[in-house]
Amino acid sequence: xxxxxxxxxxxxxxxxxxxxxxxxxxxxxxxxxxxxxxxxxxxxxxxxxxxxxxxxxxxxxxxxxxxxxxxxxxxxxxxxxxxxxxxxxxxxxxxxxxxxxxxxxxxxxxxxxxxxxxxxxxxxxxxxxxxxxxxxxxxxxxxxxxxxxxxxxxxxxxxxxxxxxxxxxxxxxxxxxxxxxxxxxxxxxxxxxxxxxxx
Amino acid sequence: xxxxxxxxxxxxxxxxxxxxxxxxxxxxxxxxxxxxxxxxxxxxxxxxxxxxxxxxxxxxxxxxxxxxxxxxxxxxxxxxxxxxxxxxxxxxxxxxxxxxxxxxxxxxxxxxxxxxxxxxxxxxxxxxxxxxxxxxxxxxxxxxxxxxxxxxxxxxxxxxxxxxxxxxxxxxxxxxxxxxxxxxxxxxxxxxxxxxxxxxxxxxxxxxxxxxxxxxxxxxxxxxxxxxxxxxxxxxxxxxxxxxxxxxxxxxxxxxxxxxxxxxxxxxxxxxxxxxxxxxxxxxxxxxxxxxxxxxxxxxxxxxxxxxxxxxxxxxxxxxxxxxxxxxxxxxxxxxxxxxxxxxxxxxxxxxxxxxxxxxxxxxxxxxxxxxxxxxxxxxxxxxxxxxxxxxxxxxxxxxxxxxxxxxxxxxxxxxxxxxxxxxxxxxxxxxxxxxxxxxxxxxxxxxxxxxxxxxxxxxxxxxxxxxxxxxxxxxxxxxxxxxxxxxxxxxxxxxxxxxxxxxxxxxxxxxxxxxxxxxxxxxxxxxxxxxxxxxxxxxxxxxxxxxxxxxxxxxxxxxxxxxxxxxxxxxxxxxxxxx
Numbered sequence: 001x002x003x004x005x006x007x008x009x010x011x012x013x014x015x016x017x018x019x020x021x022x023x024x025x026x027x028x029x030x031x032x033x034x035x036x037x038x039x040x041x042x043x044x045x046x047x048x049x050x051x052x053x054x055x056x057x058x059x060x061x062x063x064x065x066x067x068x069x070x071x072x073x074x075x076x077x078x079x080x081x082x083x084x085x086x087x088x089x090x091x092x093x094x095x096x097x098x099x100x101x102x103x104x105x106x107x108x109x110x111x112x113x114x115x116x117x118x119x120x121x122x123x124x125x126x127x128x129x130x131x132x133x134x135x136x137x138x139x140x141x142x143x144x145x146x147x148x149x150x151x152x153x154x155x156x157x158x159x160x161x162x163x164x165x166x167x168x169x170x171x172x173x174x175x176x177x178x179x180x181x182x183x184x185x186x187x188x189x190x191x192x193x194x195x196x197x198x199x
Numbered sequence: 200x201x202x203x204x205x206x207x208x209x210x211x212x213x214x215x216x217x218x219x220x221x222x223x224x225x226x227x228x229x230x231x232x233x234x235x236x237x238x239x240x241x242x243x244x245x246x247x248x249x250x251x252x253x254x255x256x257x258x259x260x261x262x263x264x265x266x267x268x269x270x271x272x273x274x275x276x277x278x279x280x281x282x283x284x285x286x287x288x289x290x291x292x293x294x295x296x297x298x299x300x301x302x303x304x305x306x307x308x309x310x311x312x313x314x315x316x317x318x319x320x321x322x323x324x325x326x327x328x329x330x331x332x333x334x335x336x337x338x339x340x341x342x343x344x345x346x347x348x349x350x351x352x353x354x355x356x357x358x359x360x361x362x363x364x365x366x367x368x369x370x371x372x373x374x375x376x377x378x379x380x381x382x383x384x385x386x387x388x389x390x391x392x393x394x395x396x397x398x399x400x401x402x403x404x405x406x407x408x409x410x411x412x413x414x415x416x417x418x419x420x421x422x423x424x425x426x427x428x429x430x431x432x433x434x435x436x437x438x439x440x441x442x443x444x445x446x447x448x449x450x451x452x453x454x455x456x457x458x459x460x461x462x463x464x465x466x467x468x469x470x471x472x473x474x475x476x477x478x479x480x481x482x483x484x485x486x487x488x489x490x491x492x493x494x495x496x497x498x499x500x501x502x503x504x505x506x507x508x509x510x511x512x513x514x515x516x517x518x519x520x521x522x523x524x525x526x527x528x529x530x531x532x533x534x535x536x537x538x539x540x541x542x543x544x545x546x547x548x549x550x551x552x553x554x555x556x557x558x559x560x561x562x563x564x565x566x567x568x569x570x571x572x573x574x575x576x577x578x579x580x581x582x583x584x585x586x587x588x589x590x591x592x593x594x595x596x597x598x599x600x601x602x603x604x605x606x607x608x609x610x611x612x613x614x615x616x617x618x619x620x621x622x623x624x625x626x627x628x629x630x631x632x633x634x635x636x637x638x639x640x641x642x643x644x645x646x647x648x649x650x651x652x653x654x655x656x657x658x659x660x661x662x663x664x665x666x667x668x669x670x671x672x673x674x675x676x677x678x679x680x681x682x683x684x685x686x687x688x689x690x691x692x693x694x695x696x697x698x699x700x701x702x703x704x705x706x707x708x709x710x711x712x713x714x715x716x717x718x719x720x721x722x723x724x725x726x727x728x729x730x731x732x733x734x735x736x737x738x739x740x741x742x743x744x745x746x747x748x749x750x751x752x753x754x755x756x757x758x759x760x761x762x763x764x765x766x767x768x769x770x771x772x773x774x775x776x777x778x779x
Contacts, residue, residue, distance in 0.1 A: 053339065094760070144410065145411070
């Protein structure tokens with residue numbers, strides 16, 4: 001079954017490569033070629049940058065009822081970043097719904113929106129690809145060795161679009177080191193704008 | 200796209216998927232033919248063939264007619280699958296040291312990957328990437344090149360020779376060691392790391408290849424900055440400044456702590472707390488061995504009260520009676536001592552808390568309230584180690600070999616993350632303690648951050664974070680099993696050719712099963728020639744089918760997975776889209 005899903009996904013990508021996405025405007029997004037990606041069961045589709053590495057673990061997706069792809073920028077360092085597109089199906093138990101996801105990602109564990117290591121922008125109501133959405137932006141330091149006494153950390157900048165659906169919800173996110181964030185922010189916006197999910 | 204077109208495309212996709220499926224596993228060919236093809240492809244490192252083989256029950260069954268050959272083939276296939284999954288993670292050049300740790304335990308002499316042609320020379324990984332993952336992004340390839348310590352990256356492209364000091368043989372006296380590109384390219388990653396660790400002792404530029412050493416240097420710089428802030432504040436007397444002159448920074452920060460003690464040095468409370476958190480303990484704040492033993496006993500009952508009433512805490516308590524000990528844990532906040540069954544809490548972290556609160560060893564011994572505070576403060580670490588206790592107890596009960604793997608850390612850190620979140624919701628004193636502590640103590644800051652990360656990512660996302668950021672140097676369960684099985688099957692084959700007397704001698708005087716069960720995968724793989732045959736065969740059987748191991752991890756995760764969900768929304772109720 002896993003092979004069938006994988007093969008189906010490969011075929012979808014191959015088909016999609018033939019019908020590449022609309023050229024983007026400006027910056028990295030303008031230079032990048034896009035192709036269409038369709039998740040199993042047509043949970044969602046979107047244009048993804050051809051040069052980015054796409055990965056997925058179908059077995060884990062089925063286990064958690066969270067169907068997601070991860071896109072890794074072709075350049076590391078100052079032009080790096082990771083885009084994730086995820087569908088949290090109605091039977092997923094990790095979050096009770098989109099509001100739980102928003103509440104859990106727009107504040108730290110103290111319920112703060114600002115601390116010495118984190119800054120969360122207020123959650124914004126917005127529209128994405130013609131549907132209602134919530135936007136979360138945040139910057140945070142992340143420790144690399146939490147169980148040892150080393151304090152080495154990396155500074156991340158992240159943006160999420162959370163889209164409610166009749167059954168489950170969607171999360172589109174972009175995460176990069178703060179200095180690398182601007183280089184590929186436009187690519188993420190282009191992916192987000194091309195997003196189509198179940199109502 | 201209209202509905203009809205979509206339906207057609209979907210049908211085509213399904214059809215193509217079926218065709219691809221058929222091609223992938225070559226279902227039309229007989230099992231013997233497929234097995235032969237798998238053997239050839241896996242020996243040349245083909246990850247797709249490796250994954251197909253692992254899913255082809257018929258071919259695996261056929262391979263098991265020769266158990267040793269089957270074990271080797273399975274080990275190589277699992278190692279290739281594991282390598283592909285490792286490299287699929289979003290590695291950036293800045294994370295090359297973590298990738299280096301992950302690769303160093305996988306690519307080495309006698310490892311399954313080397314038998315499949317990916318090693319032991321690290322550059323073979325680049326060739327493998329080019330052959331089997333040609334679309335691998337350039338940025339990630341850069342991270343891989345840095346991770347394998349490619350000569351050009353480490354020493355530049357302008358030279359093929361590098362001189363270096365080696366112990367007493369220094370270049371200054373014309374006795375240094377010359378390292379050539381050819382030497383380097385013949386070394387394993389482990390050997391390259393040893394050379395780099397030696398180089399960084401004398402040349403700070405090489406610290407970039409060791410996150411721990413680099414972070415330690417940064418910590419020292421932070422302490423220097425704090426000391427200078429106090430010295431430049433104008434709050435110290437000329438005599439006090441005189442005492443600081445010429446001392447090391449560690450000594451200066453200690454002396455500053457003694458100046459603050461019981462005096463009115465006019466620097467901010469924040470700066471005082473920073474100095475007190477950074478300095479060594481004063482004699483009255485140090486817990487001597489006897490008092491540490493007493494405190495351990497007192498914490499054993501205090502911690503049980505602290506954990507009760509939370510889902511994760513109750514789960515930790517269900518691990519059985521928790522025995523707490525207080526001892527130095529070197530660079531960690533805690534550890535589980537499987538030999539004594541005790542959870543060991545780091546005495547320096549406890550002493551740091553005492554310094555921040557102004558407690559002394561004597562006051563703690565006399566105050567049940569201060570002990571309860573320490574139990575509260577350290578309780579996330581107790582939960583984390585309780586998960587390790589459960590893992591060790593399960594292995595002992597089952598009587599199986601249980602290597603320390605990434606899945607263990609995912610389980611332990613997830614349990615801790617759930618506990619800290621629950622506790623912060625239920626217990627304002629606990630929340631306040633982490634809140635004030637995080638400004639001065641990386642322990643409190645890290646416990647808070649694990650809670651934030653678990654809360655935002657939950658079971659699936661958090662497991663990805665643990666694998667990638669927190670413990671990339673540990674093998675996965677699949678990787679560890681593959682490594683051990685491969686070493687065992689090779690050794691059993693070697694023994695089959697030994698004279699009976701030599702084999703009997705080995706079986707009577709070799710290391711026992713109990714000795715082997717204590718070993719890490721690395722140690723076991725490197726010691727197979729010294730272990731009794733029956734012990735090797737037993738461990739090989741343990742690792743032949745990993746379903747029992749996986750079942751335990753899954754059961755553990757299921758026990759806590761919904762905890763935060765049920766506390767943020769009524770169980771089973773899904774949010775409906777809001778009106779915008």
